[in-house]
Every structure is written in C-alpha cells, then in structure tokens.
Amino acid sequence: MIYIVTALPCEATPIVKKYDLKRDDACRHFTLYRGDDMFLIVSGVGKMASAIATAYLIAQNVKLDEAGAEEGLAIINIGVCGTLHQRYPIGTPLLIHKVIDHETGKQYFPDILIEHPFEEGSIETHNDVVRREDVLSGRVELQADLVDMEASGFFQAASRFLAPHQIYVIKVVGDYLDVVDFDRQRVAQCISGALDAVDGFIKQVEGLCRVEGEVLTPDERRQLEKVKESLRLTVTQSHQLVDMARRYKLRTGRPLPDLSEFAQTRVKVKVEGRKALERIRRLLLYE
Amino acid sequence: MSKFSHIYIEERAAAYPVAQHVLSRFPGSIRVMIRHYKDVFNRPHQDFRRQKASTKLILAVKREPFLYPGPEVCEDFGNPNFYYTSPVLNCVYDCDYCYLQGLYPSANIVIFVNIEEFFKAVDRQLESGPLYLCPSYDTDLLALEGIVPYASRWIEFAGTRQGLRIELRTRSANYSAIAGLNPVEQVILAWSLSPHEVARRYERLAPPLKARLTAIKAALQDGWQVRLCFEPLIKVHNWQQVYREFLDEVFSIIPAERVFDANIGVFRMSKEQFKRISRLRSDTDVFAFPTVCREGGVVTYEDEKELRDFFYQNLNRYLPEEKIYG
Numbered sequence: 001m002i003y004i005v006t007a008l009p010c011e012a013t014p015i016v017k018k019y020d021l022k023r024d025d026a027c028r029h030f031t032l033y034r035g036d037d038m039f040l041i042v043s044g045v046g047k048m049a050s051a052i053a054t055a056y057l058i059a060q061n062v063k064l065d066e067a068g069a070e071e072g073l074a075i076i077n078i079g080v081c082g083t084l085h086q087r088y089p090i091g092t093p094l095l096i097h098k099v100i101d102h103e104t105g106k107q108y109f110p111d112i113l114i115e116h117p118f119e120e121g122s123i124e125t126h127n128d129v130v131r132r133e134d135v136l137s138g139r140v141e142l143q144a145d146l147v148d149m150e151a152s153g154f155f156q157a158a159s160r161f162l163a164p165h166q167i168y169v170i171k172v173v174g175d176y177l178d179v180v181d182f183d184r185q186r187v188a189q190c191i192s193g194a195l196d197a198v199d200g201f202i203k204q205v206e207g208l209c210r211v212e213g214e215v216l217t218p219d220e221r222r223q224l225e226k227v228k229e230s231l232r233l234t235v236t237q238s239h240q241l242v243d244m245a246r247r248y249k250l251r252t253g254r255p256l257p258d259l260s261e262f263a264q265t266r267v268k269v270k271v272e273g274r275k276a277l278e279r280i281r282r283l284l285l286y287e
Numbered sequence: 288m289s290k291f292s293h294i295y296i297e298e299r300a301a302a303y304p305v306a307q308h309v310l311s312r313f314p315g316s317i318r319v320m321i322r323h324y325k326d327v328f329n330r331p332h333q334d335f336r337r338q339k340a341s342t343k344l345i346l347a348v349k350r351e352p353f354l355y356p357g358p359e360v361c362e363d364f365g366n367p368n369f370y371y372t373s374p375v376l377n378c379v380y381d382c383d384y385c386y387l388q389g390l391y392p393s394a395n396i397v398i399f400v401n402i403e404e405f406f407k408a409v410d411r412q413l414e415s416g417p418l419y420l421c422p423s424y425d426t427d428l429l430a431l432e433g434i435v436p437y438a439s440r441w442i443e444f445a446g447t448r449q450g451l452r453i454e455l456r457t458r459s460a461n462y463s464a465i466a467g468l469n470p471v472e473q474v475i476l477a478w479s480l481s482p483h484e485v486a487r488r489y490e491r492l493a494p495p496l497k498a499r500l501t502a503i504k505a506a507l508q509d510g511w512q513v514r515l516c517f518e519p520l521i522k523v524h525n526w527q528q529v530y531r532e533f534l535d536e537v538f539s540i541i542p543a544e545r546v547f548d549a550n551i552g553v554f555r556m557s558k559e560q561f562k563r564i565s566r567l568r569s570d571t572d573v574f575a576f577p578t579v580c581r582e583g584g585v586v587t588y589e590d591e592k593e594l595r596d597f598f599y600q601n602l603n604r605y606l607p608e609e610k611i612y613g
Binding site (some may be wrong): 096097107109111113114115122159162163164165183208215217243246247248250251281 | 290292295317319320321322326327330331332333334337338340341423524541565571572574575576577
C-alpha cells in the first residue's frame, strides 16, 4: 500500500489521473483520493499542514489489528520545490536523502535501500516562501540543495508511525526561487513529467515493504485458536503455544502435527491446561 | 541497492585521515553530511533486516568513554584487567544468532575515525597496570581491513606497548590483509569457528569453515598466536555427530600443538536481546531448540551443560585442559 501526500491540488491531479484514483467524499477534513493500493491526500501548504494530513492519513487508514499492516506500507511526499542551483533543469525529480527543518535546525534521513532512477539531494523546509534575492543578499542562508515548505513536517509526522525505509520525499524542481505568478499548469506539468520515474520507484518500494508470509497457515492458526480455547490458556501461555508451533515448523520444515486431541479436551481447572501445554511442548520441541 | 551506496559523514569527522581513506575506497558512493552519527544510527523504528541488504557506512568521531570493562558473559582467559573497545560498530557478516541485532538500532556500520584517541585512552589505562583489550567484539576488524585498516593499526600499536595484550576476534578468511606484518607477541588472532552445517545455515556472508581454517594455518605458519573460539555453539539436528566431525576436520588441518588456546561458549544472550532478536527473526530456525532463562537474565539452551561437556570432551582429545577456557 502506498500513501501519497501532496501540498497542492495541482500537484495531486496528474497522480490521481495516472493511477485512476477516486475522490473519497466521506472524508470531510481533507481532499482524499483512493485507489486499490493507494491513498492520496492533499495537505495544503506548509509543514504543519503536511504533518497534520500525514498523521491523519496514516492513523485513519492503518488497521492496527491486521498483522503487518503498518509494515507493508510506504508514504511519499511528492511536490515541486525551488532551488538556487541552475544545474538542476526545471522538471528534474530528486529523491531526498536529507531533510532539514530551517526553523529548528533538525535533520531527518530517509533510509534509501532500493535502486532508483533519481538524482539525490537535500531539502530545507522553510515556513515562508524563500526568494532568490533573500538568499543572494544573505538574509536567508541555505544549507540544502532544494527548498520547500512541507518536507520536514511530513517526515516528522510519518516517522512517528513508520520506519525510515517506508518514508520518502520526491521533489521536482519547479523554479529557481524566482516565482512571480504562480502557474498551476506548470506545476502539474512538472509532476506529470516525473511520473514514469515515480511509478518505477513505487514498484520498487512496494517490493521492499512487502511483508513476508506468515510461517503458520490460516488452518494451523485456527487449530491453535481452538487449542487455546479448550485448554483455557492464559495470554502468556497462548503466546508460548504459537511460538512453539512456529519454531517447530521452522526447525522441521513440516506442517504442524495433529493437535485435535488438545482442541477437544475440555479442561475444568487451569492446572489441567498447564499439563496439556507441557505435553504439547514435548511434542513440538523435543520430537 | 549495493552495499555502502551512501556514506554518512559527521561534519567533524570529515577531515580525519581515516575518513579520507574510507571515502577514497568508495568514490561512487553518495556522501551525506550529518551533525551527529546518532541522527542516522539511532533513528526510531529502523528495520535491521532490511538494512542488512543495503548497509550504509557512517563516519563519526567517538567521544569518551573509549574503553569498557569486559562483559561477564565473555571469557577473560585469566587476564585480570579485561576491557573491550569499539572502534567500529556492527559487522559486514549477517549471522542469524548475532547479538548485535538486539544491541543496536541499526545495521549500518559506524567507523570511528579518531583511532589515535582510542590509543591515547589505552595508554592512560596502561599507566595503572597491564591491560587485556578486545577491540573486535562489536564488529569484525579483519573482515573490514580492506575498508578501514584498523586490524593492522591495532597490531602495530600493540607491538609498541608493554603490558598490553590484544585479542582480535574474527570470522574472516582475510588473513592476507595482515600477512605482511611481523607477528606481534602482544596480539592474539582469535578465529570464531563453527561446523560447516552451522556456518552454511546461520552465518550469511561469512567465509566457509575451510577458508577460515586455511587462514588460520597460514597465520600459525607465520608465527602468530592463534586462539580458536568455539562460540557460540549452536544446536542443530544430530549435533553430537556434527560437532565431533567438526573438531576432527579442524584438527586435521590445524596443528593442535601450535594453537595458543581455545574457548568454548554455548549460545547465550541477555534476556532482553534474545526477546528483541526472536521478534526480528521469524525467518530462521536458529532459536528453534528449547531455551531457558538462567539466573542473571541470560538465555541459553535447556541442555547447555550437556552440549558444553560433550564439546569439551571432544576438544580435549586435541588440546590439553590448560589450553581450554569456558
């Protein structure tokens, strides 16, 4: 599952079209789009707005009761940015390896564990629009290659929930800090131009974040559930049972032995359950 | 993504000759300047397993303390002032049972570039008496010698100090990297050895047993003091036969009379680390045999004594009692 956060509707539009995402009208607080394996939220401008939307998106949609739900997703902040460096042509997409919050000075680092088609760079998130003359006159000092207004808020919020290899920032160079009239169409073109590369990247990320299959099959889990119930196992004993079953399969490479005898036993007092668990232990670990 | 695709460099570490040396080994790596190595190394929720597939390097400057008292679970080989030090954090190998997985929040390798300050700390410690020091516990310095020449730096340093004895522990077959150095009396090269079956199943990226034995033989021939570390002893199916044949193989290649000493250590780990690693490693059966938590919060096999005694008796066929520790 891929979550995407953009600041502006014009940044979202090309992505919505490419992945055929549908507007979720039930979401009252943000503009939210859904697809089969993707959510996109439009946060609004600024690091605070980005942080709020990111936290909302993750907290609302990750089903914590589903094993591996958090582990199996990745979140990407996609948008345009500015730079002072003319060596980056307009429309160049960059994968960010360092995010600096200009206000706090804090730095954040995504974990880049996959091959990707992008040039990499650093980005500095400011609270206000940074203009070329501010930098050239020394009123604003830049420490990063690129400038934006969202990345640090996005990253901080996302890293509350996710691992650093699940959080990415892709920024497309949109201007040289010299914007006079904001041109939505040009922003959309910048994003559109990067989407083939982004698409390849998303596939890589999905591969990286895929959750490995569970050792126990659904049937075996059901069988263990029955055993837990009939033996009236405590929470700790239940964990021990599942752990032993998992180890048995890893060690022997065979399916679990038949435990139906234990699933049919009705224990009256807990000590009987403990004794039965000890028999299972011998069966699973000492065979 | 390839190993060391990114090198994170602490601002204050960049100018050190060691940092320059490491960077020159990886001209194609992306360099990211950082303020403090913990900003990268200690990030929350890092995935040790996934990071192992694309490990990054971090170059940093270590601050005090440089030396730590030897842990109780580690053999001191009869040395009274037993300390360890960590000029590098983490290892290039990927052993299923490795305690580093539960110790560090990241699989990335931190190289502390201010090696001279480690040496100064050793000199200060030597003022109060002899010192037995292990600088290759939380890493494998010989395996890393091609990246950062710390095994040779420690050997050269030890050779100039009275009262200092150093153990360089390794699983590497990279003896050729230090073969040009003269053997130093103060240094013990300590090879960790496991049966082929254990190495094949659980020591990913580490050289096979035969390659390690060849390296040991060469080191012995050159006159180095060599310690054989039979730890952790890991239980596998039919372990009696596996370990008996393993020792026969080791001593069919290694002349027993030239071995400095050896130690035996059945798999053991602090309860906290064991818990953390068990959670991380659902992909291995290395912990599948029954374990217990002993007094002091150390997890080991239920029948640890049986395994240890069996191994001791068989090792004793080749080495005298006074050369066997643990």
